[in-house]
Structure formats: structure tokens, C-alpha cells
Amino acid sequence: MKTISALSIFIITFFALQVSAQETILTDINYGQLEKYVQLAKENYPRAKIVRAQMESVRLAIPMANVSYLDIFTASYFYRPEKNQDAINPTNPYSVNGFQFGINVNLGSVLMKPFQVKKAKADYKVAKLQTLDQDMFITTETKRRYYLYIQTASQLKISTQTAQDNKNISETSRHRFEKGEITLDNYNISRMLVSSSNTNKIQAEVNYLVAKDALEEMIGQKLTDVK
Structure with missing residues (x-):
């Protein structure tokens, strides 16, 4: 009577796993699609939107700082009716009827404004560097999540195939056990492999779904919606 030993079943399963494990995920990577994901992440990732808005706010501070040079000067006027006479000294030669205009200069603002403009430009430079840093982070993080997604998809494919192979082995073992060709121990081993x-x-x-959700969170869209 021919029998299949526990060792034989293990070897068959082991080599089935090895063949599956030797498959590469490099051929599954679509670099064109990856670039789309990176671009979508830069457009939709909430943190990226915040950084861009902050940079725009800082950029607008530069022309505002330049225009604020006008704050240095304060214009004023005084109106004295023609018929109004100096109550104290009607012959006061410095008393002038009609409109009187004047301009005041704030010396503190004169000294401060150049530094305010310089600071606004420096803040904008920092904001641009922060935006660049954020873009680099988004690019790296999107790629990392994409590679993890491809990896988990490949692992799911392997696990599904392995489960099916072990199920087939278990079915074969069950038929042979019913015919008395293998022992109960050998049959139980095949069942444990299935489990x-x-x-x-x-x-x-689970790993695949988590990786998929993480990638979709990054790009702000469902993967099925990306054309």
C-alpha cells in the first residue's frame, strides 16, 4: 500500500510556498500610475494645502509691507472760517483763515519699515523652503505607501494561492485516507496546513485593506477613481 508521509506533505507544501515566494513585485509597479498618485497627493493632502496657503499668506505680506511705507506720513488739516477772528489777539500775524494742511513724519516708522520689508521677504523664503520640504515628504510617503500597497497585494495573491493549494492537498489526503492509503496523522497534518x-x-x-486605505488617504481619492 502506498502512503504519503507527513514529511512528504510538508515538503510538497514547502516547495509550493517557495515557488510563490520567489515571485517578484517589481513587475507589478506602474511608475506612470505612481507619478499620478504623487501629483494627486500634492494637490489633495490636507497638510500640503495648509503649507501652500501659509506660503501665499506670507507672499502677500511683502507688497503689504512695501505699501505700509505710507504709514510713515500722517496728513492733517485745520479749517478756520474767514469771519473768525483771533479772540485773544485780533492782530496776530500767524493767524490764518481758511484751510491749513500739515504732514507729520514718524521717525520710528522710518527706521522700522526697511526691517519689516526685509523680514517679510525672509519669511517668504522660509515658506517656500517649507513648501519644498513638504513636497519632498509627500513624494517619499506616497511612494512608500504605494510600494506597501503593491507588496500586500502580492502577498494576498500568494496567500490565496497557497490556501487553495493546501485545500487541494487536504482534499486529496481525505480521499486517500478514506481509501485507507494514508494514516489519520497524515490526514490531520494536511487539515492543519489548510487552517x-x-x-x-x-x-x-487585512494588510491589503489597510495599505489600500493608507494610499487612498494620501492621494485623497479612491484608487478606482484614478484614471
């Missing part, structure tokens, strides 16, 4: 591979498959499914 283990199904558990791994479920974990792979």
Missing part, C-alpha cells in the same frame, strides 16, 4: 494557510490569507487581506 494555517486560511489564517495567513485572512491576515493578508
